Amino acid sequence: MKKPKVRFAPSPTGPLHIGGARSALFNYLFAAHQGGELVLRIEDTDLERSRQEYEEEIVASLKWLGINWTEGIEAGGDNGPYRQTERLDIYRHYTQQLLDQGLAYYCFCSQAELEQERQEQFARGITPHYGGKCNHLSEAEVKERLEAGEPASIRFRVPQNTIYVVNDLVRGQVSFESENSGDFIIVKSDGIPVYNFAVVIDDVLMGITHVVRAEEHLSNTPRQLMLYDALRFSRPEFAHISLILGSDRQKMSKRHGATSLIQYRELGYLPEALLNFLALLGWAPEGEQEIMSKEEIIAAFTLERVSKSPAVFDIDKLNWMNQQYIKKIATADLKNMLLPYINQTEYAADVAALPETKQLVLVDAIRDHLVCLSDVADLLDVFFRETEYEEQALVVLQKENVLPVLEMFKDEFPDYLEPQELQQFLKGIVKKTKLKPKDVYMPLRSALSGRTHGPELPFLIYIWGKDNTLVRLEKTIQKITDL
Numbered sequence: 001m002k003k004p005k006v007r008f009a010p011s012p013t014g015p016l017h018i019g020g021a022r023s024a025l026f027n028y029l030f031a032a033h034q035g036g037e038l039v040l041r042i043e044d045t046d047l048e049r050s051r052q053e054y055e056e057e058i059v060a061s062l063k064w065l066g067i068n069w070t071e072g073i074e075a076g077g078d079n080g081p082y083r084q085t086e087r088l089d090i091y092r093h094y095t096q097q098l099l100d101q102g103l104a105y106y107c108f109c110s111q112a113e114l115e116q117e118r119q120e121q122f123a124r125g126i127t128p129h130y131g132g133k134c135n136h137l138s139e140a141e142v143k144e145r146l147e148a149g150e151p152a153s154i155r156f157r158v159p160q161n162t163i164y165v166v167n168d169l170v171r172g173q174v175s176f177e178s179e180n181s182g183d184f185i186i187v188k189s190d191g192i193p194v195y196n197f198a199v200v201i202d203d204v205l206m207g208i209t210h211v212v213r214a215e216e217h218l219s220n221t222p223r224q225l226m227l228y229d230a231l232r233f234s235r236p237e238f239a240h241i242s243l244i245l246g247s248d249r250q251k252m253s254k255r256h257g258a259t260s261l262i263q264y265r266e267l268g269y270l271p272e273a274l275l276n277f278l279a280l281l282g283w284a285p286e287g288e289q290e291i292m293s294k295e296e297i298i299a300a301f302t303l304e305r306v307s308k309s310p311a312v313f314d315i316d317k318l319n320w321m322n323q324q325y326i327k328k329i330a331t332a333d334l335k336n337m338l339l340p341y342i343n344q345t346e347y348a349a350d351v352a353a354l355p356e357t358k359q360l361v362l363v364d365a366i367r368d369h370l371v372c373l374s375d376v377a378d379l380l381d382v383f384f385r386e387t388e389y390e391e392q393a394l395v396v397l398q399k400e401n402v403l404p405v406l407e408m409f410k411d412e413f414p415d416y417l418e419p420q421e422l423q424q425f426l427k428g429i430v431k432k433t434k435l436k437p438k439d440v441y442m443p444l445r446s447a448l449s450g451r452t453h454g455p456e457l458p459f460l461i462y463i464w465g466k467d468n469t470l471v472r473l474e475k476t477i478q479k480i481t482d483l
Helices: 018-033 052-065 088-100 111-123 139-147 195-205 215-230 261-267 271-279 294-300 315-327 331-342 348-353 356-367 373-379 391-397 402-412 419-433 438-449 457-482
Strands: 005-008 037-040 104-107 153-156 163-168 172-177 184-187 210-214 237-241
Touching: 005 018, 005 210, 018 037, 018 052, 018 210, 018 237, 018 271, 018 294, 052 261, 052 271, 088 104, 088 153, 088 184, 088 195, 104 139, 153 215, 163 215, 163 237, 172 215, 184 195, 195 215, 210 215, 215 237, 261 271, 261 373, 271 294, 271 315, 331 356, 331 373, 356 457, 391 438, 391 457, 402 419, 402 438, 402 457, 419 438, 419 457, 438 457
Parallel strands: 005 037, 210 237
Antiparallel strands: 104 153, 153 184, 163 172
């Protein structure tokens, strides 16, 4: 069996969005599972909106996510160029072939004429399509108008009474009738080919065996099949994967939060977690396992297990998954990953002033509270800001037996400050006071941090050190006395 060759062909008109990243990932996984190849091609024929910086951002985002390609942009290969604007001579060759065979023709209709025709068809309840005004112009008339410099696009002559069938690897058999499509433009008046024309030529010349793309491209497929047949090209196999919806089951948009990969990267989501999450958007492995390495996903991935139903982007699940990956990172590595985010906070100098051992303990103290790496900015103030009491903490501090607990803590506070030994010290206070653990830990937490939740007390106390801890305690004892 021939190994598959697939492609991801983004337009550099904006950053790589979640939907595009999922399409790229499914292509990569499908090829990698069978030892095939992935081509990265840039479809930049939208001259007004395409930008070099977007292409660079797309390439960087794919690399960050862990998607590797074997041919195309940066990788090179024997089938380039890999930007459509660098392939115009290739498209002209096939355009002329269709013109010579009478399968395409010049159209001189203006935008105003086409819009008028469109509105008239709407008024008559007809699906808008080109009526064929220019499809019978004589060669002499065409030549005369072209030589006069009259703008002209090139249209494909749609076969009549023909049914086009796609045996889609995800959606099953889908049929299209040619009557539903008027003669369509394949080359615009500026000489730039349209998407449906260029993509067919590129896929064939680059040896693409399978086209794996989003469901929204299914409507383009009949036009592409017409062109495959007209050019006598072999058709690839098609697989149209479902749309990604927001939690409200509407198409993903900015109102659902971050939509581009670069935004998730900046927030501090881990590429391994995002890849794992995206793989499960519309695909399910056998069994119940959800946390999977890239290698495990590749080994399990098949198009047979890709769902026809829309995938729902569940940010809570992504957050949970990212937390699981953060928990597995070695402390020293996690510290290095957090430093860029720490350095953007007002506490950068405070963290830098800590000995290395305390920096590592600080990382372990906040690890379980990190949903993404940027959360570190909200977790540092408890370590470095003066005590500010939350309302719930003040309620705790006014309870009976609080002062005796605080006084015992102050009087017996040890000189050694290792977190494990501090944990034993706190257990000793529980034992001596004969109180429930929560009636010791909660007053101490409220007194020292001003909060009822946060990092474990031994970690906090170790970072503060003895002198700072006792200053905080004295402040609270005085506050209680004044209440």
